[in-house]
Amino acid sequence: MRSRGLWPVARSAWPEYGAPPFAGEIPLGYAYIPERYCVRHWAGCPAQQASKALKLRQLEYFHEVVEQDFNISAAAKRLYTSQPGVSRQLIDLADELGVELFLHEGKRLVGLTRAGVEIAEIVARVLIDVRRIHEIGRSLATERHDRLMVVANRHAAHHLLHHAVVDFREMMPEVDVTVSEENTTQATAMLRIGQADLGLLAQAPDQDPDLLYFPIEEWRLLLVVPRDHPLRRMPTIALADLARVSVCSYDHAAQSRQVIEEAFAQAGLDSPVNISFASSHMILQFVNSKIGVAIVAESAFSPAEYPELCGLDVTHLFRPLTTDLVLPRRASPPRHVFNFLSVLAPQITPTTIGDAIGS
Numbered sequence: 001m002r003s004r005g006l007w008p009v010a011r012s013a014w015p016e017y018g019a020p021p022f023a024g025e026i027p028l029g030y031a032y033i034p035e036r037y038c039v040r041h042w043a044g045c046p047a048q049q050a051s052k053a054l055k056l057r058q059l060e061y062f063h064e065v066v067e068q069d070f071n072i073s074a075a076a077k078r079l080y081t082s083q084p085g086v087s088r089q090l091i092d093l094a095d096e097l098g099v100e101l102f103l104h105e106g107k108r109l110v111g112l113t114r115a116g117v118e119i120a121e122i123v124a125r126v127l128i129d130v131r132r133i134h135e136i137g138r139s140l141a142t143e144r145h146d147r148l149m150v151v152a153n154r155h156a157a158h159h160l161l162h163h164a165v166v167d168f169r170e171m172m173p174e175v176d177v178t179v180s181e182e183n184t185t186q187a188t189a190m191l192r193i194g195q196a197d198l199g200l201l202a203q204a205p206d207q208d209p210d211l212l213y214f215p216i217e218e219w220r221l222l223l224v225v226p227r228d229h230p231l232r233r234m235p236t237i238a239l240a241d242l243a244r245v246s247v248c249s250y251d252h253a254a255q256s257r258q259v260i261e262e263a264f265a266q267a268g269l270d271s272p273v274n275i276s277f278a279s280s281h282m283i284l285q286f287v288n289s290k291i292g293v294a295i296v297a298e299s300a301f302s303p304a305e306y307p308e309l310c311g312l313d314v315t316h317l318f319r320p321l322t323t324d325l326v327l328p329r330r331a332s333p334p335r336h337v338f339n340f341l342s343v344l345a346p347q348i349t350p351t352t353i354g355d356a357i358g359s
Helices: 035-041 046-051 056-067 072-079 083-097 114-145 154-159 161-171 184-192 255-266 280-288 335-344 350-358
Strands: 102-105 108-112 147-152 176-181 198-202 211-219 221-226 247-250 273-277 293-297 309-313 321-328
Touching: 056 072, 056 083, 056 114, 072 083, 108 114, 147 154, 147 161, 147 184, 147 335, 154 161, 154 176, 154 198, 154 211, 154 321, 161 176, 161 335, 184 198, 184 211, 184 321, 198 335, 211 350, 221 255, 221 280, 247 255, 247 280, 255 273, 255 293, 255 321, 273 280, 280 293, 280 309, 321 335
Parallel strands: 147 176, 147 198, 247 273, 247 293
Antiparallel strands: 102 108, 198 321, 211 321, 221 293, 221 309
């Protein structure tokens, strides 16, 4: 009877839509509802059923909430959205599946129902396959348009990339190379959503599970002073000695600045860094004016370029820093990415990446 617009519901529950476009009485217990109206009123209507389909976003949000131990706030942060947005998607998913997915204690999610456990396992596999589909598309599109996007922290962009880009251009001159200097947070986000092919980032305390990390360089900080500065005559320099002078270094966004601040804080001293610049060159120019001293990356200082300055070892004061090569966790990076890696970090081979994906 539904094909004729008759629905098995209490007639009193429906608005009156007039006589049906066919002869005969409407049987008891049925009501005539044109399909264009039943969509708004009853989930059993074929048109409504057709409009209700699982959405990829619902699955992604459900999976992320499970991954974040049922913490909706943490999931929203990872998904770059709001808590109400995540909650809405979870409600819609449960409504469309017709089952409860989560166990609750009050308003708090504390676990998965039996159905939720089974669905979570399937969703995890589905999202892996979806990610692979996107990776194949991005890989082909990138190769077709011949572009390579590299995101890097300041130190890596200035110190590691020059020779690699030059050698890569000789190898694949048809590929356009873009190097974007970003802080670690922004660079990580770009790698996660596919806006960048690889990153060179200072080692972060928390690694993103959607990315692969390969340490490729350890580097240290250097104290740079004018040649006639009193610190140069000290046999061993202590943090307390530095705390008494004006220090110029990198801005707060730099990982190296965080290492400096950390060392003074652990020693119970106020940081003496009172002048900050974005680049090593600007910092060294400042010190060349004999206004203060500088703490910079060891590789940034060249005695030949700054003959009036002197580099002093402070490796006993500040911990070393590590630069990681960071890649999206994809089944197979595009060919031009592998070629770039062959000149930037030849120790990172397809086998190395495959082993990391499988671990």
